[in-house]
Amino acid sequence: MGMAALTYYTADMVRALPDDGHRYETVHGELLVTPAPGLEHQYVVLELAARLRDYLRIHPVGHVLISPADISWAPDVLVQPDVFVTAVAEARTFDWQQIKTLLLAIEVLSPSTSRYDRFTKRRLYQEYGVPWYWTVDIHGRADEIWTPEAACPAIEREQLVWHPRGATEPLVIPLADILPRV
Numbered sequence: 001m002g003m004a005a006l007t008y009y010t011a012d013m014v015r016a017l018p019d020d021g022h023r024y025e026t027v028h029g030e031l032l033v034t035p036a037p038g039l040e041h042q043y044v045v046l047e048l049a050a051r052l053r054d055y056l057r058i059h060p061v062g063h064v065l066i067s068p069a070d071i072s073w074a075p076d077v078l079v080q081p082d083v084f085v086t087a088v089a090e091a092r093t094f095d096w097q098q099i100k101t102l103l104l105a106i107e108v109l110s111p112s113t114s115r116y117d118r119f120t121k122r123r124l125y126q127e128y129g130v131p132w133y134w135t136v137d138i139h140g141r142a143d144e145i146w147t148p149e150a151a152c153p154a155i156e157r158e159q160l161v162w163h164p165r166g167a168t169e170p171l172v173i174p175l176a177d178i179l180p181r182v
Contacts, residue, residue: 011078059167063091070096
């Protein structure tokens with residue numbers, strides 16, 4: 001009995017996969033497959049995106065986007081952060097291939113994505129110098145905040161604070177305002 005050959009996935013291979021309701025990503029050739037997100041997940045994504053959009057209208061240091069996305073830094077990398085802020089000039093190209101600078105990446109944890117988001121994708125975002133990476137844990141009612149040099153996250157249970165370069169004041173988001181009521 002032989003072993004099945006492992007496939008090393010490229011971004012182009014992932015782009016060619018069927019549109020079947022799953023999210024397909026690859027990190028250094030590893031295929032990540034997750035089902036469509038749940039309603040709580042999407043609620044938090046929209047709440048975060050709305051607050052970031054409003055903040056960035058006042059402090060235009062970036063442009064907020066939501067998944068599905070097509071962020072690829074290398075031939076064997078393609079990720080779809082739930083919510084992210086990219087450089088204005090890159091967003092204005094309306095070309096996924098030009099989106100290389102993420103100022104903030106956010107993943108809202110789901111049971112099917114938690115391991116990938118906390119480890120595989122977190123390490124990738126650190127590797128590519130994403131200055132702020134947040135993982136929002138809906139059920140734990142907390143957020144892990146990562147920076148490129150961090151060996152462990154800062155845990156926040158009250159509020160998220162983001163002060164990007166070029167903004168005169170930080171964005172402050174109380175977690176209770178974006179999480180579903182318990």
